[in-house]
Amino acid sequence: MQSKTIAALAVATAFATTFAAPAAWAQDTIKVGVIASFSGPFADYGKQMQGGIKAWMAQHGDSVAGKKIQIIYKDTTGPSPEIAKRLAQELVVRDKVDFLAGFGLTPEALAVAPIAQQAKKPMIIMNAATSIITTKSDYIARFSMTLPQISAPMGDWALKNKIKNVATVVADYGPGIDAEKAFSDRLVKNGGKIVEAIRVPLRNPEFAPFIQRIKDAKPDAVFVFVPAGEQSIAFMKGYRERGLAAAGIKVIATGDLTDDHVLPAMGDNTLGVITTFHYSAAHKSPENDAFLKNFAATNPQGGRPNFMAVAAYDGMNAIYQVSNKLGGKIDGDKAMAVLKGMKIASPRGPISIDPATRDVVQTVYVRKVEKVNGEPYNVEFDQFPNMKDPGKQ
Ligand code: PHB
Numbered sequence: 001m002q003s004k005t006i007a008a009l010a011v012a013t014a015f016a017t018t019f020a021a022p023a024a025w026a027q028d029t030i031k032v033g034v035i036a037s038f039s040g041p042f043a044d045y046g047k048q049m050q051g052g053i054k055a056w057m058a059q060h061g062d063s064v065a066g067k068k069i070q071i072i073y074k075d076t077t078g079p080s081p082e083i084a085k086r087l088a089q090e091l092v093v094r095d096k097v098d099f100l101a102g103f104g105l106t107p108e109a110l111a112v113a114p115i116a117q118q119a120k121k122p123m124i125i126m127n128a129a130t131s132i133i134t135t136k137s138d139y140i141a142r143f144s145m146t147l148p149q150i151s152a153p154m155g156d157w158a159l160k161n162k163i164k165n166v167a168t169v170v171a172d173y174g175p176g177i178d179a180e181k182a183f184s185d186r187l188v189k190n191g192g193k194i195v196e197a198i199r200v201p202l203r204n205p206e207f208a209p210f211i212q213r214i215k216d217a218k219p220d221a222v223f224v225f226v227p228a229g230e231q232s233i234a235f236m237k238g239y240r241e242r243g244l245a246a247a248g249i250k251v252i253a254t255g256d257l258t259d260d261h262v263l264p265a266m267g268d269n270t271l272g273v274i275t276t277f278h279y280s281a282a283h284k285s286p287e288n289d290a291f292l293k294n295f296a297a298t299n300p301q302g303g304r305p306n307f308m309a310v311a312a313y314d315g316m317n318a319i320y321q322v323s324n325k326l327g328g329k330i331d332g333d334k335a336m337a338v339l340k341g342m343k344i345a346s347p348r349g350p351i352s353i354d355p356a357t358r359d360v361v362q363t364v365y366v367r368k369v370e371k372v373n374g375e376p377y378n379v380e381f382d383q384f385p386n387m388k389d390p391g392k393q
Helices: 002-016 023-027 043-060 081-093 106-119 131-136 147-160 174-189 208-217 230-241 286-298 307-325 332-339
Strands: 029-036 067-075 099-102 123-125 140-142 165-171 193-200 221-225 250-254 274-277 343-346 349-353 360-372 375-387
Touching (some): 029 307, 043 067, 043 307, 147 221, 147 360, 174 221, 274 375
Parallel strands (some): 123 140
Antiparallel strands (some): 360 375
C-alpha cells in the first residue's frame, strides 16, 4: 500500500512538472512506447521485436482511424528492472503514450506492471513468458507464450516416446522455474522420473560442470530451458564437447533453445533436437509467408525472424484492432475490453486472448531440427491445439 502511494505521488509530481504535448499533435497520434533491450547480452530481443513491428507497419500502413501510429523505442540495456520501470514512467508521464509494449525479459515486465495498473495503460507483452506476469495488472495482455504452456506438452511427448528418466537444466529465474515445474509435473504424473534438476544463473552461465553432472546421471534425455540467444549456442557446444550425444543422451527443450534467429549459427549439432514451441519460421501458412516476406523486406540485415518478431507483429495487429474499434480514442478500460477474447490469424497459426486471464491461447507444436534446402529449421510434426496457460488452471 505504502509503496503504491509513493509511486502515485512520484507520477503525479512528475506529471505536474512536465509540459503537456501540443494538443493538436497529440490528438493526431497514437503513441506506442516499446520497452526492450536493444543493447547488451539480450540486444537481439529488442531488434527482433522492432523487426516484427516494422514488418507489420510495412504491410498495414502507419495510420489507423485517421491517426498516425508513432512508435517510441526505449532500451533497457537489460536485464534491468529498474531501468525498465523508469523508462515506463517517462513514457507515461512525459510522452503520454497510449500503449506500453515490448518486454523481452520477465523481470522487466514485472517491474512495469504496477505502472500500467496505475496509469491504466494497456501493456502488450511481446515475449516475457513467466506465467504470473498477467496477474500483476488488469491492463496486461500477452501475445507471446508462457513457459508452462510450452513445457507441459513436452512432458507428455517425452513419455510417449520412451523417454522416462530425465535431467532438467533451466535458467534460474521465473521462466526457467516455470518450465522446470510444468515439464517435471507432467513427466512424473505419467510415470517418469527426474534424475537431476539443475538451475543455472541468468547472466553468463557456465554450462560445462553442469553438463558433466548430467552425463554422470545417465538419463534418457536432458530437458532444457535457456533464454533464447547466445546461451543456446553455449549449451549445445558443451553438450557436444562433453560427449552427451555419443552417450545416447537426447536433448529435448522448449523452442527457445533452437530459436530460428540463432539456429543457422548453431551448426549441425542441433540436427535431431526435439522441441515444443508456438512458432517456427518453417510453419506453412499464407500468414507466415506474408510475415516472412515483409520481415525480409523491412529488415535487410535482420536474418531470420524468431518468435519474438512474431509476437511483436501480432501485438501490433492487436494495437491496430483496438485503435480501429475505439475510433482512435484510446481508453485503457475500453482497450482491455477489446483485447479480451481477441482472435488473430497469426503467422504461427490461430491465436486468441483468453478473456479470463488475458493470456494467449494457441497451438503448441512438436518440432525436430532438420535441414530444409540445406539450412536447419524447426520442422513441425505434431501438435497440441488450443493450449491455455496451465500455470493458471
Ligand atoms: C523471459 O524472461 O520471460 C524470457 C526470456 C527469453 C525467452 C523466454 C522467456 O526465450
